[in-house]
Amino acid sequence: MKMNINIDIIKNECKKQGIDRIIKYDELLKNYSSLRIxxxxxxxxxxxxIEDLKKVVSIFKEYNTPFWVIGNGTNLLILDNGIRGLVINLNKDFKKIEFSDKIVKVGAGVSLVYLSKMVLNRELSGLEFTCALPGTLGGAIINNASFKGNCMADVVQNVTFLTRENKIERTSKSNLNFNYRECDLKGKPVIILEATLLLKKGNKEEIESKIKQNIEIRKTRQPLDKFSAGSIFKNPPGYYAGELIEKVGAKGLSRGQAEVSTRHANFIVNNGGASARDILYLIEEIEKRVKKNFGIKLEREIEILGEP
Ligand SMILES: Cc1cc2nc3c(=O)[nH]c(=O)nc-3n(C[C@H](O)[C@H](O)[C@H](O)COP(=O)(O)OP(=O)(O)OC[C@H]3O[C@@H](n4cnc5c(N)ncnc54)[C@H](O)[C@@H]3O)c2cc1C
Structure with a gap:
């Protein structure tokens, strides 16, 4: 559906509500995406x-304009034509961490790498795996992000979010139905505000050593020197997507400045100046080859946002 949003009306409303200082127009989203696209x-x-966030949501609701939330943009392919509507990127109050013994209240905008360092200082165990995840808490909950057998569902107790009707709601882990790269909030028009995590008391040296181990695994297996959005495809049951991609000869395949990583075939990297169209070409080419050779329909892990 093509949206025609009336920017002048939105601008006036934002001024009236005193929130124009937090709004930008025609902001390039490549600066908010780990693929730099x-x-x-x-x-x-x-x-x-929360007050400013509610004001923005109410304006966009009134003018029936869609919104999208982005965290660190590490699981996204944002299309070259950008996004018609509102993009929300949480700041300040949403980047707070509060400790109360083994319970940690974390803002949705907190970066997971930073969070793993903060809980290490408190000698709390359970988030050693998040040192390997470049996203924010909000994005990690939506995707039930995981690394080496640990996932967000292991630690999340409950999640607070804002609905499109501007109501704050709270739900517990049992209602979230965490699964492989998803939970019940995925695809719904909600903004995660914060979550409560339950950790365990641990030994600082052991936690630190686990963190170092995870960082080392990432460095050797992932193309961290290039722009990427992590794994492009989910692993189909019984297979590794990366292995299937290698077997169909797509490792190293390129289009413009986009390339199927030679280090990890389930990553597509931007060597500088790649377009979303280049990345999409490679995604579709891999899908065709894997389907043709193995009869397997790969499911995308990366999320595509924007105007085709
Ligand atoms: C080099 C690299 C390695 C990676 N390795 C892994 C890995 O090992 N395991 C893994 O699971 N993932 C991995 N990822 C993918 C990614 O880091 C995770 O999926 C991460 O949790 C996404 O968080 P984000 O803040 O970047 O979310 P974004 O990419 O910005 O958004 C992802 C989704 O979450 C939604 N979202 C974000 N914040 C909110 C919010 N506050 N409220 C509601 N919705 C929200 C967005 O709308 C979107 O639907 C990797 C990525 C990279 C670049």
């Missing part, structure tokens, strides 16, 4: 507190 967002907003 993506055209402009009509309206880009970085609310630093």
């Amino acid at each position: 993506g055209g402009p967002a009509d309206v880009f907003c970085s609310p630093g507190n």
Whole structure:
């Protein structure tokens, strides 16, 4: 569906509500994506507190304009034409961490690498795996992000979110149905605000050593020196997507500046200046080859956002 949003009306409303300081227009989204790809967002907003966030949501609801939330943009392919509507990127108050013994209340905008360091200082165990995840807490909950057998579902107790109706709701882990790269909030028009995590008391040296081990695994297996969005495809049951991609001869395949990583075939890297169209070409080529050779339909892990 093509959206025609009236920017002048939105601008006036934002001014009236005193939130124009947190709004940008035609903001290039490649700067918010780990692939460094993506055209402009009509309206880009970085609310630093719940009051401002509610004001923005109410304006966009009133004018029936869609919104998208992005965290660190590490699981996204944002298309070259950008996004028609509002993109929200949480700031300030949403980047807070509060400790109460083994319970940690974490803002949705907190980066997971930072979070793993903060809990290490408190000698809390359970988030050693998040040192390997470049996203934010919000994105990690939506995707039930995981590394080496540990996932967000292991630690999340409950999640607080804002609905499109501007209501704050809280739900417990049992209602979230965490699964492989998904939970019940995925694809719904909600904004995760914060979550409560339950950790265990641990030994600082052991936690630190586990973190170092995880960082080492990442460095050797993933193309961290290049722009990417992590794994492109989910592993089909009984297979590794990377192995299937190698077997169909797609490792190293390139289009423009986009390339199927020679280090990890389930990563597509941007060697500098690649377009979303280049990345999509490679994704579709891999899908065709794997389907033809193995009869397997690969499921995308990366999320595609924007105007085709
Ligand atoms: C080099 C590299 C390695 C990676 N390795 C792994 C790995 O080992 N395991 C793994 O699971 N993932 C991995 N990823 C993918 C990615 O880091 C995770 O999926 C991460 O959790 C996404 O978080 P994000 O903040 O970047 O979310 P984004 O990519 O910005 O968004 C992802 C989804 O979450 C939604 N979202 C984000 N924040 C909110 C919010 N506050 N409220 C509601 N919705 C929200 C977005 O709308 C979107 O649907 C890797 C990525 C890279 C670049």
